[in-house]
Amino acid sequence: MKDIFSGLDDLGFENVDGLNLYGEKDKKENEPENDFNENSLKDLSHLYDKKLTCPVCGASFTVKAIKTSSYRMKGKDSDFFIRYELVNPYFYDVWLCNSCGYAAMKADFEKIKSFQKDLVKQNITSRWRGRTYTEPYDLAISIERYKLSLLNYVYMDAPASKKAMNCLKLAWMNRLEGDSKMELEYLNQSLKGFNDAYFNEDFPIYGMDRFTTMYLIGELNRRIGNGEEAMLWFSKVITTPSVNKRLKELARDQKDLIKCVKSDENKDSSESYTTSSKKKGFLSSLFTK
16 A cells, blocks of 8 residues: 555645555555646636535635536546546545645535544544645645545544545546556555445445446456456346446447457467477477486
């Protein structure tokens, strides 16, 4: 879990890299500059201020929200990451109270229990130094805010599904940044959480029914290299009668993709063996046994 919470030192959280997201034993193993570019004013035109009251400390504050007319989807990845034009909604998905440090994805911000408020005050507020962000938000800022949200979820003992979705969105942001190493780390952590949630939480999970979650678990397995495990989950989706046609098609596509990759690997392995055998035969002909 190295670097999952990196970059939060200046905010008062110096020693948090060893935290376990899901309670299991820990297996230990640069952010770009925030430039105010020529598109900044254009990006701001898609935003408006939304007034909130912090459910933890009661402070009033505003967050940036995106105008409905500014949502422009241009594509979707196989793990449900939506790619947008004009402005990126993921950059504004985390709401943060600068008074107490409470942060959560906007879908969860108001859904905090009394005992969790106490945990936030004990573990977050007591160390919070405050943070001011330049606007509009960029990739580096969004990653930091998602990390703060994840840190809150860990300290407030949030359900595995919340930590899993937070990690998935961090994986997506690192994908945009081109950091494949950290993307893979967050995908791994997201998979752990969704596996836990699938067996221990009620559906829907962030709008996903049981079968959509099954597909996502399969896709996360595929992306981290667990091809055989991914095939099992995709097969469950495909063979379940009540699953909608579109989801079955997605599962078949990803299952076929795994087969193609496996076929190519076997072909490369076979060609390597043939080449090696030929070399061995040539050398053997030069020496008597």
